Amino acid sequence: MRCSENKRSFSGKLKPTWCKGCTYFIFQKVLNGLLQRLNYDPLSTVFVSGIGCSSRISLYTSAFGMHTIHGRAIPVATGIRLSRSDVSVLVIAGDGDLFSIGAGHFVHAARKNIDITVFCLNNMTYAMTKNQSSPTSGFDHAGSFTPAGNQTLPLNTVEFAICCKSSFVARSTTFTPDHLEKTIIRALKHRGFSFVDIVAPCRTFNPEYFPSEKQISIVDVNETMQFDMKDYSSALQCASRCIFPSRESPAVLPVGTFFEA
Amino acid sequence: MRCSENKRSFSGKLKPTWCKGCTYFIFQKVLNGLLQRLNYDPLSTVFVSGIGCSSRISLYTSAFGMHTIHGRAIPVATGIRLSRSDVSVLVIAGDGDLFSIGAGHFVHAARKNIDITVFCLNNMTYAMTKNQSSPTSGFDHAGSFTPAGNQTLPLNTVEFAICCKSSFVARSTTFTPDHLEKTIIRALKHRGFSFVDIVAPCRTFNPEYFPSEKQISIVDVNETMQFDMKDYSSALQCASRCIFPSRESPAVLPVGTFFEA
Amino acid sequence: MVLLTLPYTLKITGCAGEGVICAGEMLLEALSRLGFHGAAYREFPSSIEGGYCAVTIQISDKLSYLPVNNIDCLFVRYIAAVEKEIGHCRRGAVLIYDDSSQCSEDELLALLKKLKRSDIQLIAISLIESGNDPGSKKFYSSEILGVVGRFLSIPLSNLEYTVRNRFQYKNLSTLQRNCDMVSRGYQIQQGSHYSKLPLQDKKPFEYEILDGNEAVARAAVSVGCGFFSSYPITPSTGIGNFLARVLPARGAVSCQAEDEIAAIGAAIGASFAGVKSMTATSGPGLSLMQEFLGYASMVELPLVVVDVQRPGPSTGSPAQFAQEDLFAAVFGSHGETSRIVLAPDSIGNCFNLTIDAFNCSEYFQCPVIILSDSVLGLTKGIIPVPERQDVRIINRSVVSGECKETYGESTAGVSECKDIRGELNGEEFKRYSLETAVAPIPVPGYSSVSCRITGLEHDEYGNPTDSAEMRTLQQKRRMNKLNLIETMFPSLVEWDYCTDEIDFGLIAWGITVAAAGSVVERLRSDGFRIAALYPRLLFPVCLNAIKRLQSMTDHIIVVESNGHGQYARLLKMYADVKPHSILSQTGSPILSDTLYDSCVRIVKGCFENEML
Amino acid sequence: MVLLTLPYTLKITGCAGEGVICAGEMLLEALSRLGFHGAAYREFPSSIEGGYCAVTIQISDKLSYLPVNNIDCLFVRYIAAVEKEIGHCRRGAVLIYDDSSQCSEDELLALLKKLKRSDIQLIAISLIESGNDPGSKKFYSSEILGVVGRFLSIPLSNLEYTVRNRFQYKNLSTLQRNCDMVSRGYQIQQGSHYSKLPLQDKKPFEYEILDGNEAVARAAVSVGCGFFSSYPITPSTGIGNFLARVLPARGAVSCQAEDEIAAIGAAIGASFAGVKSMTATSGPGLSLMQEFLGYASMVELPLVVVDVQRPGPSTGSPAQFAQEDLFAAVFGSHGETSRIVLAPDSIGNCFNLTIDAFNCSEYFQCPVIILSDSVLGLTKGIIPVPERQDVRIINRSVVSGECKETYGESTAGVSECKDIRGELNGEEFKRYSLETAVAPIPVPGYSSVSCRITGLEHDEYGNPTDSAEMRTLQQKRRMNKLNLIETMFPSLVEWDYCTDEIDFGLIAWGITVAAAGSVVERLRSDGFRIAALYPRLLFPVCLNAIKRLQSMTDHIIVVESNGHGQYARLLKMYADVKPHSILSQTGSPILSDTLYDSCVRIVKGCFENEML
Numbered sequence A, B: 001m002r003c004s005e006n007k008r009s010f011s012g013k014l015k016p017t018w019c020k021g022c023t024y025f026i027f028q029k030v031l032n033g034l035l036q037r038l039n040y041d042p043l044s045t046v047f048v049s050g051i052g053c054s055s056r057i058s059l060y061t062s063a064f065g066m067h068t069i070h071g072r073a074i075p076v077a078t079g080i081r082l083s084r085s086d087v088s089v090l091v092i093a094g095d096g097d098l099f100s101i102g103a104g105h106f107v108h109a110a111r112k113n114i115d116i117t118v119f120c121l122n123n124m125t126y127a128m129t130k131n132q133s134s135p136t137s138g139f140d141h142a143g144s145f146t147p148a149g150n151q152t153l154p155l156n157t158v159e160f161a162i163c164c165k166s167s168f169v170a171r172s173t174t175f176t177p178d179h180l181e182k183t184i185i186r187a188l189k190h191r192g193f194s195f196v197d198i199v200a201p202c203r204t205f206n207p208e209y210f211p212s213e214k215q216i217s218i219v220d221v222n223e224t225m226q227f228d229m230k231d232y233s234s235a236l237q238c239a240s241r242c243i244f245p246s247r248e249s250p251a252v253l254p255v256g257t258f259f260e261a
Numbered sequence C, D: 001m002v003l004l005t006l007p008y009t010l011k012i013t014g015c016a017g018e019g020v021i022c023a024g025e026m027l028l029e030a031l032s033r034l035g036f037h038g039a040a041y042r043e044f045p046s047s048i049e050g051g052y053c054a055v056t057i058q059i060s061d062k063l064s065y066l067p068v069n070n071i072d073c074l075f076v077r078y079i080a081a082v083e084k085e086i087g088h089c090r091r092g093a094v095l096i097y098d099d100s101s102q103c104s105e106d107e108l109l110a111l112l113k114k115l116k117r118s119d120i121q122l123i124a125i126s127l128i129e130s131g132n133d134p135g136s137k138k139f140y141s142s143e144i145l146g147v148v149g150r151f152l153s154i155p156l157s158n159l160e161y162t163v164r165n166r167f168q169y170k171n172l173s174t175l176q177r178n179c180d181m182v183s184r185g186y187q188i189q190q191g192s193h194y195s196k197l198p199l200q201d202k203k204p205f206e207y208e209i210l211d212g213n214e215a216v217a218r219a220a221v222s223v224g225c226g227f228f229s230s231y232p233i234t235p236s237t238g239i240g241n242f243l244a245r246v247l248p249a250r251g252a253v254s255c256q257a258e259d260e261i262a263a264i265g266a267a268i269g270a271s272f273a274g275v276k277s278m279t280a281t282s283g284p285g286l287s288l289m290q291e292f293l294g295y296a297s298m299v300e301l302p303l304v305v306v307d308v309q310r311p312g313p314s315t316g317s318p319a320q321f322a323q324e325d326l327f328a329a330v331f332g333s334h335g336e337t338s339r340i341v342l343a344p345d346s347i348g349n350c351f352n353l354t355i356d357a358f359n360c361s362e363y364f365q366c367p368v369i370i371l372s373d374s375v376l377g378l379t380k381g382i383i384p385v386p387e388r389q390d391v392r393i394i395n396r397s398v399v400s401g402e403c404k405e406t407y408g409e410s411t412a413g414v415s416e417c418k419d420i421r422g423e424l425n426g427e428e429f430k431r432y433s434l435e436t437a438v439a440p441i442p443v444p445g446y447s448s449v450s451c452r453i454t455g456l457e458h459d460e461y462g463n464p465t466d467s468a469e470m471r472t473l474q475q476k477r478r479m480n481k482l483n484l485i486e487t488m489f490p491s492l493v494e495w496d497y498c499t500d501e502i503d504f505g506l507i508a509w510g511i512t513v514a515a516a517g518s519v520v521e522r523l524r525s526d527g528f529r530i531a532a533l534y535p536r537l538l539f540p541v542c543l544n545a546i547k548r549l550q551s552m553t554d555h556i557i558v559v560e561s562n563g564h565g566q567y568a569r570l571l572k573m574y575a576d577v578k579p580h581s582i583l584s585q586t587g588s589p590i591l592s593d594t595l596y597d598s599c600v601r602i603v604k605g606c607f608e609n610e611m612l
Ligand SMILES: Cc1ncc(C[n+]2csc(CCOP(=O)(O)OP(=O)(O)O)c2C)c(N)n1
Pocket: A051, A052, A053, A054, A055, A069, A070, A093, A094, A095, A096, A097, A098, A121, A123, A125, A126, A127, A128, A129, A134, D231, D232, D233, D234, D260, D284, D285, D288, D315
């Protein structure tokens, strides 16, 4: 929902308890700035999250916020959306929250094309519980429950989201705030279930990504790959090749808009 | 697990409470016959199911059976498999059970490539609770909770299973017991997470499929389509085109093995 | 022609899929049109097809439905049904049997002789098949309706009207066949056994035929429920079936969720959005909802959860009856949550109690669990349904906004709007102010302040806190806010007084109240002085009422249908009562006779002890 | 050099991420090597970084860990910590502060003066940074260890050995820096304030340093748990961390599930496969597990579920302490389920009780819930860990097979195999025979008969049934089979007797037992006659013990850390006790002093009443 009056700030009064330098600050700044610029009304906007470091973001906004329970942000957001078509509903949660315990809900909200925007703050770990492998952790990731290395390939969230029939699917990263901003704008404008995977590594438990913005090469698929993002099958195929972190090319992070129905 | 001695029957002593002419009888007959012919040992085989008409099958076998709770057959089967590599674990459940309440578990067992065989008795409805739309119900399906017609496209289970990284994915139907048998054999032989979607319409709540074996044209994709079932991306693309029931060609039921890693 | 006395009980039996339940429900409709009260209690197997199936129609001139075993007239098609039911037939009962099916007169006579029931009056009739159901089974409903209707001397026109009503949405040939069959059934000769029901003067049009599930759903609509989400599960599915048809037409939403966790989650989301919301389930679903129930208590959002109980544990016996989920409803979530648990005690009360549930939930800002059961839920009754304007409706207190149109009055039911901008003076809004039991709720898109809510322990502003003192204060407020419920909602406790000095007190809840009521009458006519207490408010325990009963007697009997004596134990825990428990676990509601005998046994025991 | 008396309490404070907890745990290890008992109790904020963080080391010559507020020596880096903790420092306590950080001597003196605590002895030291942690924060653990170790006159070699042990898997430079830092800390001059601990003669090598979570995990390994699956949640995660390292090496399985429902589901699957299995969680996870817990009760499979409690409801206060999940553990599932709820009452008992839990579960074929808590779970203690051969192990009774090798003796723990083929005579096997409390369990791939299990109500063969009689019989058997538990497992009830005539009885459970124990001593020395009862078996209620206590006195006090008085209410429900409740909800275990005062108040009240 847009404000009638002056642009209003989305910064909340509560100070985040995130670690110094947590990449979530970057996302928060970009998102809040954008919502204000786009004239969203905090009094008609709801941030819905689950539980995790990432999910605390719903407590740090001046908008309405629901810090719910672990894995269940999407059903709650669905209820808000279905009962009130006049408020904006953003889901912001972690990779563990959305894709481990919450995977089933994701499938169905996407399938039903519920008109919400879902942001996954994907740090490829369960940060809040101190580093267990999440569904997006890399192969061989040593989480505390998998000390010998996680033996599962990471879930490719963009491919998965397309396959679940999300109507907008993109990936961006806190390493490139400009691209992130561009992507979020597109996602917000889209009507229907939109999903943005935001690679935002954890400074405390994924230190290998820092200070290595340069080591990782961020590739924008919309510039480098030939595919039709309006075409389901073309998009799916493109997304399925763009896994991160991939075993073959761990240093390449493919970002971009993969699908827009 | 194979028997050392004579082939043993898998027919249980309990009489099924299924409706007369229920397609599940066909599946049961094919499966039981096959297990016996392939020398499986009922004393080393576990049928695991959830709750639903379909899921009662685990009570009708002479093998070990776990009739568990709704939607949770896969986690239970995972526990059996991980703790005992020497018994055969078959999951047999309904479309509602596996893909509505159980969708999240499906995603993770497939992703982890747990070595179980999952059969979905897909009647495109919740039969046991008397006809609500399931994730595989056709668009416009009038379930009792969606009397004006379900407004969601059906989940394409084979595409979904491939995308979740199942290592064997096929579809067959009780309309063609021979093809069903062939497919089950392949699935049983496969090591890793294997999934077979078995289109088995409900006589009571989907009467439009009866007596219409002739009206539906069953197409074997392995004969009619050009694709490499060993290649993930080719398989995924093929599967994504083979939805059932599809809005465009409701009378075409595409069956076959879509993927085998 | 025999003039029958009320209540009169007629039972139609058959196999699942033959249409006996449909026949019974049509009979109820026809009776309603004649001004009778009554109910149609269904029995069915847990499988979809086959198995024993029956419907008991109780015809009455009073409102309440009473589980009975005194059958006045039994309709059978299979001899096995006679064996099963004969014990419940009163002396001189009428047995109408279909001699075209598996029942021959000789066999029947032999059986009755063996069972020493020569008192039974036999009526032979011959059904023909009336139409095919989708599974190509015999479908006898209209024909049976004709037979039974003729037996009771109900005008054929009424029966035909009923059949037309029932099959109005079927195709024409089905409709026609059913009309033919009802008159065919009507014309079958039944010898000289016709009877007649006493004339009624009830105004039939203030009443509707609803089962308890439909009554709950109907009430939700009346009270302004704007969002319903659920996942199908026997025996609660009827609530969803009803609301899926009715809500969308009113601009409200009915949503089939992917599971029970999503169902309650969506309802909580809608409630946060300012909309009255409800979900419905049965035992297994209640277990799955425990985490979110705790969340709703913690964030203090209104929410109504209906649990249509069936016997457990686990999948249990889905087609049978029990009152076993009280403990789970009260104590099921981890930690200590503030919630309200209510139980309707008649089909009609399913309506009123649901209104109360919404009102309590809106008023106290917490989840309310309605403990219905499979018998209340699935038994059709002729019940009074008040007009919306006669329904007392309480809406949550919300923070008002910038004078936009009041948001969705009819669905969200937002009232008592407080514009708190003036009061705030730039300070933050205290959603969880310690100075009041409950503060108004900000609503997105409507209120002048926003709020953030969390399942973490929080301070008055709703911000997470680690302070143990704040936690204690908030926990206390969340618990204590419910203290007023008994005074605020007097209709949640029902009394059947006697004198102030009584021999003993009887407590019953849920459908068990029906049997209790009739037993109380009987015991009083035996000369006992009894007061009966029928709490609909199960938790928090209605201490005022209990204390009052305690002041009248030391002998308190609690009757309920479970193995632990759950309500009796709640009373021990919270009210220092040491009740005598009468427990029943037969899969059906306790029968008056059984309850009567148990009461007498206990009372005699007490008196004997006191003599010593 | 001051000779210290035991128990001696030292508290190290700082910010999260600075390594204070690590310092405390290393100190404990060094002390253990010197033959001391003791524990290290951690306090930390719920966020990952920043916030107040502390570790309390209790040095003792006895086993039990006692939550204390009498700090003998406080180490601080920030002046805020002094304000927070000074009230807990006993008179004459030592305060070691880092004057290189935010604490200046002037400020400190001013503060102490303001607080009227001139009794405090000050020691100034200056830390330097010792190494960088991944988040590039200061990490002081080894340096602090050096300082505190020198203060207590622990040999430097011992401290160095400890540091080497702790950092053995880190890279060489980290290891070296830590070794440097411990000796640097050791060399900082502390004036003339050095002290010395009394010599110990405990054989150090029979003991291990484990926190309660690790003790539970360690016991699961000892008892032959072959399968563990869980989903991370504070404060239970340590159990999974431990077992993920230990189980695979033993050919057993540790599995991270996608959620708690899958975690318990997999454990049930493994149990069906004949393997002892366990899952662990905290409150929210327990709520999610309710449906499967009911299933396990219904199908009668052994299963151990650990709930490491934290304050609720909902997400509540994850970093704090409470005993609030008792009701959810006992009553949380829909229907009426047969389950066992146990609570360990010391870190050491976390080991033994887990053994008992597996044994009960195997013996009675039902789920056993262990109610641990965040303090037991996260406090490191020096505890005795018996060798496997000294552990009493009960394995489920199973149906034996065709004389294959006994299946997985060490992991599945299959014993007492019954070859029932002979007995059957071609009849079907009665998995749920009504003639015995529990029948042997067929195991796939092992037994000579198969079985099918269902959450539907079932007959003796395990086949679904609609018979109400069978349901009643099976429900009775499932409930009654637990009747013997108190007699069979006497170690589940702990007594502290006095004489047969007592003034009052005190009941405590869980970690609250520690404070209760010390209060009982104190009250006895005051002249009161007290018997104390410490049930580890919380449900079914240990009626024999309770009755015995009741026979000794009418005045029973129950102390626990929740708001409802959950155990006290259980006693009202099941044992007709009317106890006095002492409740504590401070976010930490109740302190001896507080408990002492409350007890005295109650006892005096009772006596005064009796005088009247
Ligand atoms: C039902 C339940 N299970 C487990 C937890 C514990 N828990 C809290 S956050 C979390 C994972 C968070 O991971 P993610 O969603 O990726 O967020 P991050 O902290 O990495 O931002 C878990 C398992 C919980 N709070 N509730």
